[in-house]
Amino acid sequence: MKKGLVFLAAIFFVVKVNAQSDKYVKAMEAKIAEMNKASTSAAWQDVGNAFQRIGEAEKTQWLPFYYAAVSNVMIGLMLNNGQMGGGNTTQIDQIADKAEDMLNKAEAMEKDNADIYCVKKMISSLRMMADPMTRFQTYGPKGAEALAKAKALDPNNPRIYMLEGQDKFYTPEQFGGSKTEAKALFETSIKKFDDAKPKSSIAPNWGRNQVEYFLSQIK
C-alpha cells in the first residue's frame, strides 16, 4: 500500500511536470499561430500581452519575452504606418522602450542568439523611423551593428536577410536603396527559410509571409 502510494505520487509528479511543459508548448503554439495571422495593431497588442503573461508566469523561458518584443515592435511599425517620420516620437519611444524591456528579459536568459540581435536591429529601425532626419546618425549604425552581430552568430538565419531586404526596400534610391538588391536579399531569405530547421515547434520561424509579401510588391 505504502509502496503503491509512492508510486502513484511519482506518476502524479511526472504527469504534472509533463503536463505543465506541455501546457507551455501548447499555449505558445497557439499564440504563435495567432501572431502569424495578426494584421492589426490591436491583434499584435493582444498577442504581445499574451506572450508577456506566459513569460512572466514561466519565469525561466526566453521565447515568450522574445515574441513579446517582436509584437511590440510591430505595434510601433503600424503606428509609423511604414512611413519615415510618420509617427509621434514620444509614442514610438514608449513602445520601443517596452519592446526593449521585453527583449532584455529574453537576453538575460539567452545570450548570443541571432534572433535577439535581429530584434535589436528592428528596435533601432523603429526609433529611427520616428524622426529619421535627426536620428539616422545614431540609430542607423546601431542597427547595422546589431545585424552584423546576428550574421556572425548565425549566417543562416533567414530573418537577417529579411531585415536587410526591408532596409533596401524602404530607403529611397537616392539614399542607397534599391528594389533589385532588396529582391535578391528577399530571395536569399526565402532560401534560408526553406533550409531552416527550427529547434522546436515554438522556436523563431516567423517572417516568411512578410518576405513573400515584399517579393510580391517588387515584381
Next chain:
Amino acid sequence: MLRLTLTFMALLVGLVAATQTQVAGRIVNARKKPLAGVNITIKDSYDGATTDSLGNFSFSTTATGSQVVQAEMTGYKLFQQSYMLNGQPLKLEILMKEAVDEMTAVVITAGSFEASDKKKTTVLSSLDVVTTASGNGDVTGALKTLPGAQQVGESEGLFVRGGTAAETKTFIDGTVVNNFFFSSTPGIATRGRFSPFIFKGTVFSTGGYSALYGQAMSSALILESIDLPDQTSGSINASVIGVGGGYQHLDKNKRYSFGGSYNYTDLRLAFALIKQRQEYEDVPVFHTADANFRIKTSKTGMLKYYGQFGTNKLKFYTNSIDTLGYLDGFGIANTNYYHNLSYRESFGRWKMNLGASYTYNKDNVEGGLYAMDKQQVQVDPLFFKNFKQRNIGNYFNAKWVMERKIKGLSAVRGGLEYNHNNDDIRYTAFDGQVFNFLVKDRITSAFAEADIYVTNNIAAKLGGRYEHSTLLNKSNIAPRLSLAYKINKESQASLAYGVFYQNPERQYFPSFVDLNFTKATHYIAQYQRVTSLTTFRTELFYKKYDQLIKTAVQNFQPIATGNTGFGDAKGIEVFWRDKKTVKNLDYWISYSYLHTQRDYLNFPEAIQPSFAATHTASLVLKRFVTKWKTQFNAAYNYASGRPYYYILPEQTGFKFVDRGQTKAYNNLSLSVNYLPNIGNSKSKVFAVYVLSVSNVLGFDQVFNYQYSYNGFRKEAIRPPSRTFVFIGAFLSFGIDRSQEAINSNL
C-alpha cells in the same frame, strides 16, 4: 490497488474540471476614460486578456483561492489586488493611475526654448540650430529667429527682451563661458568661438530660469557638450574663407574617445571678391585648434574635457567721421585659451555634476586717427582718439551640483559655484601716459532648488540663489519660482517669477563710488500646444529693472556714478512651427512685440534703447528634395526701426544732441546643401557642398547711426558688405556625417 489509482485519477480530473472562474470588467483612468490595450492577468498564470477600445475585458481562469489580479500598461502605475476565485464570476471595475514619468508629465517650460533630440518639449532639434539659413552656422544665429531675441547686427550677442547682450550669459556643461564670442570690433558682429557640432543640447532661456544659474539679468544660454561620438572618423573642409581638418577616435569598447581639429580662416579671398565697407590693412586671419577626451568612468559616470586655442588678428580703416580727409583706424590681436573639465556620476538616488573651466584671454587693441597715407596723426581736439589698450583676462569657474530624487519625478538639488575673475588692463593714452588697472572679483554662490510634482499634471520648481561678490563687497538672495499645469495631452500653461542679479560690467571698475548688483525681476505667463508635427506657444512677460548703472564722463571715458538707473520691458511673443500642412516643408514663424524703456548710463531720461525694436518677426523655411539630394533653406527676418540718438554732457547731466529712428530691417537669406553620397552606405567619403547667400534681395540694412564727437555729422552703421556669399565643401571619412556637415552650412 487499481481501484485506488482510479479513485485518485478521478479526483484529479475532478479538481481540474471543477473550478473555472470567469473574470470580466472594465478598466478606466482617473478621468473615467476607458483604457485600451491594458494587459490584465492573474499573476503567475497564463490566464488574462487585453482590454478592447472600450476598456472591456473578459477571460476565464483555472486558478483558485486567493489570487492577485494584475493590470499593466505603459504610462500607468501597475495595478495589483487580491481576489478570491471560487468559480463565481468575478466582475471588476479597475481604475489605473497615471505613472509620473518623464514621457507624460508636465514640463516646466516658461521662458525657455530647448533644442535637443531627446526631450519632448523641444522647439528645435539640434540640427535646426545649424540648418537655419540666417544662422550662418553660428550657435546663436538660429536662436535669433526665435521670439524674444533682437535682430541686432552691429554687435555680437543675444539681446533678449529689452536687455543688453551683456545680460545674456552662456554656460557650457554647467560653467559660465567668459569669452563666448570673438572680441568685439566696432560696427561688426563677431561670431561665436564654438562650433555648433560640439553640442548635443541647447536651452535658450529668455527669462525665469533656474536658480542653478546666475549673473545674467535677461537670459541664459545653456549648452551641453556631446558624450562619446558614434564612430571613429576624420574630416576635412575647404571653403572661400579657409580650410580645416579633424579626427575623432572612439575606443573599440566604447569606453573612451579623444580627438582634435584645426581650422584656418583667412578672409583675403572673400574680401577680394566681395567689397567690404572697411579698408583692411590686416585682413582677418584666425587659427583655431581644439582637443577633447571623454571617458566613461562607470555605467553612469562620464568625465569630459574640451579645450580650445584661438588666435586672430585684424586691422582696418574707415573714413573718419570727425574730420574729413583722415581715416579712423582700428586693430585688434587676440589670443584665447579655453579649458572645460566636467564629471558626472550617479550614486543610487543621488546624482552629482562637477564642472570647472579656465579661460585666458588677451586682447591688444589699437585705435587712432590716420592720415590718408596711413600714418598715425594727432589732430586737435581729437587727441583722445589715439590709444592702445591691452587686456588680459584670467577666469576660473567651478560648480558643484548634487541632486536627489525624492518620489516619482520630484527632486531636490543644491550646490555651490565659484567664479574667479582677474582683469588686468593697461591703457596707453595719446600722450604716452600709461594707466594700469587690476580688477579682481571673486563671486561665491550657493543655490538650492526643488522640483515638486504634485501630480502628473501639476508641477512646481522652487528655488533660491545666494551670491557674494568681493569686488562689490555685497551679497544678494534671489528667489525663483515656476509652475506648470498640463491642460490636456497636448497643451500646458506655465508661470514663472524670478529675481536676477548681475555685477556691473567690468569696464566700470575700479569705481570711485560704491556699486551694487544690477537687478531684474521677471514675470512670465506661457501657453503652449505641442503635437507631433506642430508647436504653438505664446508668452506674455513683464520685466522690471532696478539698480542699473548711471554714468558720467571723465577724461573722455564713462565712469559709474551709482546704481540709480531703472527700466522695464513688457511684451507678447508668439511662435508657430508646422511640419504638417505643406508636405515635405518644415517652417516656423515667430513674432515679438516689445515695449521697453530704461534710464541708465548717460541717458537724460527713460527712453527706448537703441538695441530694442518694437516689432521683430522671422519666417524660416526648410525643404529637403530627395530626388536632388539637396536641402533648401530660407529665412526672412524683419525688425521695425530702432531708435538712435547722440548724447553729450551738459553742465548738469546729459542732453540729446540728436535723435531719430532707423528704417525697418529686412533680410532674406538662402542656403543650399548638396549631399551626393547621402545614405550610400558603401561610400567611404561623404561630401557636402554648401552655397549660402545673405541678404539676397539686397535690402539697405541700417542697424544704427554713429556720430562725430560733436554730434554735427552722423553716418549709418550698415553690415560690412551688402550681401555675402559662402561656398564650401565638407568631406568626412568613416561615418556618414553628411547631415552634420550640412549644418556647417554657414
